[in-house]
Amino acid sequence: MTKQVGIIMGSQSDLPVMAEAAKFLEEIGIAFELxxxxxxxxxxxxxxxxxxxxxxxxxxxxxxxxxAAHLPGMVASMTSLPVIGVPVKSSNSIDxxxxxxSILQMPGGIPVATVALNGAKNAGILAASILGAxxxxxxxxxxxxxxxxxxxxxxxxxxxxx
Ligand code: RP5
Numbered sequence: 119m120t121k122q123v124g125i126i127m128g129s130q131s132d133l134p135v136m137a138e139a140a141k142f143l144e145e146i147g148i149a150f151e152l153x154x155x156x157x158x159x160x161x162x163x164x165x166x167x168x169x170x171x172x173x174x175x176x177x178x179x180x181x182x183x184x185x186a187a188h189l190p191g192m193v194a195s196m197t198s199l200p201v202i203g204v205p206v207k208s209s210n211s212i213d214x215x216x217x218x219x220s221i222l223q224m225p226g227g228i229p230v231a232t233v234a235l236n237g238a239k240n241a242g243i244l245a246a247s248i249l250g251a252x253x254x255x256x257x258x259x260x261x262x263x264x265x266x267x268x269x270x271x272x273x274x275x276x277x278x279x280x
Contacts, residue, residue, distance in 0.1 A: 126181050
């Protein structure tokens with residue numbers, strides 16, 4: 119199965135957060151690749167990854183990083199694939215604002231779809247939604263997933279309603 123989503127992160131220490139994206143993609147049945155690419159410590163690897171992603175069959179990139187989180191933006195600067203940025207709250211973080219603002223405040227022309235702090239699950243869902251726009255079967259699976267969310271809320275409402 120061709121890997122359609124590329125998940126990258128600045129450090130192995132980001133994995134506990136980024137694994138949530140992988141978990142969702144696995145559940146919904148989308149093949150993905152996952153690796154570490156550091157914008158600052160492995161810049162050549164970053165260029166190679168971004169430039170080769172489309173030709174390897176990747177359609178969406180999820181990039182997570184913390185601190186001076188330049189990975190998603192730099193990847194977005196080198197590919198026309200959609201890039202979803204996950205701000206990771208790393209240990210030296212200023213409450214996560216460093217990661218959020220580094221990823222969110224992109225200059226005009228180079229968008230990064232930024233999810234919430236540590237919001238890797240939503241990044242997985244968003245990547246699936248992008249692919250699902252042109253894939254009816256996947257779209258139906260996403261609709262079914264959203265229906266389970268509604269059911270959970272309705273069930274909890276019933277439980278507490280007086
Ligand atoms: C960023 O710095 C990484 O994305 C990570 O969130 C943070 C800490 O990195 P390490 O100290 O684990 O290398 O580059």
